[in-house]
Amino acid sequence: MKRLLFLIFIIFLSSCQALPQMLPQTLPMINSPVSSTDQKAFACPYPFLKEKYRLVHAVETRMAGDTRGTIIGVTVADPSTRSVSCAIMTAEGMTLFEAESSQGELKVNRALPPFDSADFAKNMIDDIKLIFFAPEGKPRIKGNLPDGAAVCRYSEENGGWIDVSFNKSGGTEIKRYSSSGILRRQIRFNKTAKNIYQRIELQAHEQFNYSLLMTLLEAQPVKSKVLQTKSLRNTQR
Amino acid sequence: MKIYRNLYIFVCIAAGVFFVFSPQIYAGTNAFEKLRKESANLKTLQANFEQKKSMKILSRPLVSEGRFYYAAPDSIRWEYVKPVRSIVIAHNNSTKRYIDSDGKMVENKMGGAQAMNIVLNEITGWINGRFVQNLSFTAVIHEGTNTMITLTPVGQGMAGFIKKIEIVLSGKAATVKSVKIIEDADSFTQINFKNVEINNTINPSVFQDVK
Numbered sequence: 001m002k003r004l005l006f007l008i009f010i011i012f013l014s015s016c017q018a019l020p021q022m023l024p025q026t027l028p029m030i031n032s033p034v035s036s037t038d039q040k041a042f043a044c045p046y047p048f049l050k051e052k053y054r055l056v057h058a059v060e061t062r063m064a065g066d067t068r069g070t071i072i073g074v075t076v077a078d079p080s081t082r083s084v085s086c087a088i089m090t091a092e093g094m095t096l097f098e099a100e101s102s103q104g105e106l107k108v109n110r111a112l113p114p115f116d117s118a119d120f121a122k123n124m125i126d127d128i129k130l131i132f133f134a135p136e137g138k139p140r141i142k143g144n145l146p147d148g149a150a151v152c153r154y155s156e157e158n159g160g161w162i163d164v165s166f167n168k169s170g171g172t173e174i175k176r177y178s179s180s181g182i183l184r185r186q187i188r189f190n191k192t193a194k195n196i197y198q199r200i201e202l203q204a205h206e207q208f209n210y211s212l213l214m215t216l217l218e219a220q221p222v223k224s225k226v227l228q229t230k231s232l233r234n235t236q237r
Numbered sequence: 238m239k240i241y242r243n244l245y246i247f248v249c250i251a252a253g254v255f256f257v258f259s260p261q262i263y264a265g266t267n268a269f270e271k272l273r274k275e276s277a278n279l280k281t282l283q284a285n286f287e288q289k290k291s292m293k294i295l296s297r298p299l300v301s302e303g304r305f306y307y308a309a310p311d312s313i314r315w316e317y318v319k320p321v322r323s324i325v326i327a328h329n330n331s332t333k334r335y336i337d338s339d340g341k342m343v344e345n346k347m348g349g350a351q352a353m354n355i356v357l358n359e360i361t362g363w364i365n366g367r368f369v370q371n372l373s374f375t376a377v378i379h380e381g382t383n384t385m386i387t388l389t390p391v392g393q394g395m396a397g398f399i400k401k402i403e404i405v406l407s408g409k410a411a412t413v414k415s416v417k418i419i420e421d422a423d424s425f426t427q428i429n430f431k432n433v434e435i436n437n438t439i440n441p442s443v444f445q446d447v448k
Contacts, residue, residue: 054296058321060338067338069345070321074294085294091301091323093290093418093426094398112398217320220296
């Protein structure tokens, strides 16, 4: 019986070793932290919005490598106030989801299945903020990842971490890790496109992994009403 | 609820072309009967369409373009070419939806094919003059220079998605000119049809091949 248990234990261990890809990615070490003098000169990658923008993307959902469906996503994001309005619709024009987040408050105006779960709105707004807004606060660590990519690491209030990196081949990435250092989100921006938001890939590492491939359809800066009024007055003069 | 979502998609399609031929007879019975008679000889129908989606979040409408095909008794192809390519094909009691993925058309696996079949069976029944009671909408016809049919959801389920649908028919031909699907005060979809061709030959491959 003991031999059998030992055999099962060995098989279990060897089977775990045979599936390294199943292990979640964890927070990597920053190999070569730059000195405090160099840190000031170190420019953190900044793939984030600098002004209020309206973006329309075709969003392709993939699970286990298979395309599941495509929806159209509209985002209005204002980095100065960190406010977000967003909507999801079908190609046929049906509005499936509408929500807005401002000053920490989330308001869901419309949510049809499968977008009506309790966590969906919060997760979606969190993902939009992760893509378009710079992490709050200053980077805790600047340096290089083991693959040589330049990285700035930010800490989050909940104990999690955000890495914003720029690799040698010109790709920009954002990675969000949980407080225990497990990779939860990975965002890649297209390095060749003129607009960095032309093609965005978001990989979510959850109970069921999924990825979103976002292709830009429209992008336009949004002027605030005050600015618009001023510019109208100037034009009239 | 998923069924209602898929119903919506097909209501958009159905409203565009088919409701005009067979709405529920709650008002204007003679006018509906006249439309039904006019549609009796319909064998094929094809048209280009431009769809404008208006919402509070959009500063200007999101414009989509595509083409619609119908062949009696029950073949439909509803194809968007811009800005996102997608195709719904109903043929031989099978309904499939395809979407563009990296330049290839792949089948949408989000489900709902059963609901699509239910709706399409109902639509083809209407086209063929089988006027079964439709519990989803009340239809009212307004005759004028352009005839307008207003469809209002009857049940709570569809009412949560659509406030009403307005279908405008062009002149004597009684072909659809535009469809407006109103979701709420801030959100609506306007579909304008143009280059409508009736009873012109359509290659059968249109309902079989996804190119």
